[in-house]
Amino acid sequence: MSASYKFQGWLGLDKDSVKGKMEWKEYEPKTWTEDDVDIKITHCGICGSDLHTLRSGWGPTLYPCCVGHEIVGTAVKVGKNVKHFKVGDRVGVGAQSSSCLDCEECAAGMEHYCSKGNVGTYNGKYPDGSKSYGGYADYCRAPAHFAVKIPDGISSAEAAPMMCGGVTVWSPLVKNGAGPGKRIGIVGVGGLGHFGLLWAKALGCDEVVAISRTYSKKEDAMKMGATKFIATEEKGWNKTNSRSLDLIISTVSSPKMPIAQYFQLLRTNGQFIQVGAPEDAIPSFNAFALIMKGVKFGGSAIGSPADIAEMLAFAAKHKVHPFIQERPLKDANQAVIDMDNGNARYRYVLVNEKHAAEEKA
CATH class of the missing domain: 3.40.50.720 (NAD(P)-binding Rossmann-like Domain)
Incomplete structure (x- = not known):
């Protein structure tokens, strides 16, 4: 773990966490490799998948779990093997953060249908056994293959819900x-x-x-x-x-x-x-x-990194603006409750206000 910043976020500790009972705690991210990126999170969309996972609706969740897979922020550490973006770039991560990159599907650019199984951006385990943690947090570490550079012309708040939704x-x-x-x-x-x-x-x-x-x-x-x-x-x-x-x-x-x-x-x-x-x-x-x-x-399930990049370029060119409501990250528990009650019009985006302010400075 880097000495300059901590990995901490809102953790669901059991199935009742969906009722506004997530707790802010520090956690150990995936083991660093030179294929990874650390992202200082500024924005994270709230997806229905977050609620399903917090309540163990799709099966037993690997608690503690930090949900959120519509992540946008600034790359603060980039592995030596990463060539498609650099430190300081705005990048985003969607619902998937790893696959085998070797099977027929991965070779065809369909990593999200990896026949050997993919790793979710949260509630998953990497091949080395370390866990994946999501974006209701200050920082995120993920394999850079699944991180996409955010084009100019799209705000970070609007890009976030595009990463999955x-x-x-x-x-x-x-x-x-x-x-x-x-x-x-x-x-x-x-x-x-x-x-x-x-x-x-x-x-x-x-x-x-x-x-x-x-x-x-x-x-x-x-x-x-x-x-x-x-x-x-x-x-x-x-x-x-x-x-x-x-x-x-x-x-x-x-x-x-x-x-x-x-x-x-x-x-x-x-x-x-x-x-x-x-x-x-x-x-x-x-x-x-x-x-x-x-x-x-x-x-159909989510999309590949190439699909996300294509979508973002299209959105920037055609000036597509999602209908979003920004919520402070500190109020994530209430935002999850409101999401579960169907109040979002039409996508909540959590704003890490300190990091967002630093991005604008």
Whole structure:
């Protein structure tokens, strides 16, 4: 551990930590190698994954755990083997911080689908046995292969939620042909869904349809780029909009989601891509919903470092601005509670105020 700075942050000690009971403590970061980077964190987005992990919703969490994988800050120590950025550069780290870099998937630039298993930016273990700790903290140490330089034209606060939330929706849109001539549906107008609307609009899709349970977020959705809004509380919504979309990205996850009705919105050879990660199983559906129209049902997880870099360059060029609310890092416990209560509009970003001030100085 460096003598000049300490690794300390908000640690979840048990599943009740999601109730605002994280504790500020020092911890031992991963063992340093010359392939690593130490980041002085200025901003960290709050992701739904943080809540799932704090409460052990996806399985037993490796407590103590410092969550946060939408990290942006300044590189303060860079390993000798790192060539794509230097000390003093703004860099970001998303949900993944390691993979084997040797398997077929990694060789093809799909590190996030590493067949030998990847290491999450938090709640993971590196091959040497050291733990990964996230961004509700002062500093982060991670393998530099998974750190991306932040381009000029994007503020650190806006870049942070793009590192996971942004790329989670960017990747399936781009890889499934979103653009001119396509009609896109985004299920859920939340942290992920709002990015879907922003990206689809900026990509030049012919129609961008926001799909939500009620009309409460319609005004915001239209500001984000939606050209149409579907509320599933309205009777007959699926029949009225039947065969109208080429691609649907679902950012919600619920055992009660009307998945069979969503399929009805797809045109022949349409695609439904699930990115919302549930703690419960999704509802069953009749296979004929897929068979009779050649519909494809798939999934997508985060994105590779190259995907993140491509997304950031696009955001800078097209001036895409996420809808964020900045919260002081010292108030992380309350911010997590508010996030769990669905109050974010539409992504909370924790600000390490001391470090952010030093960045501006």
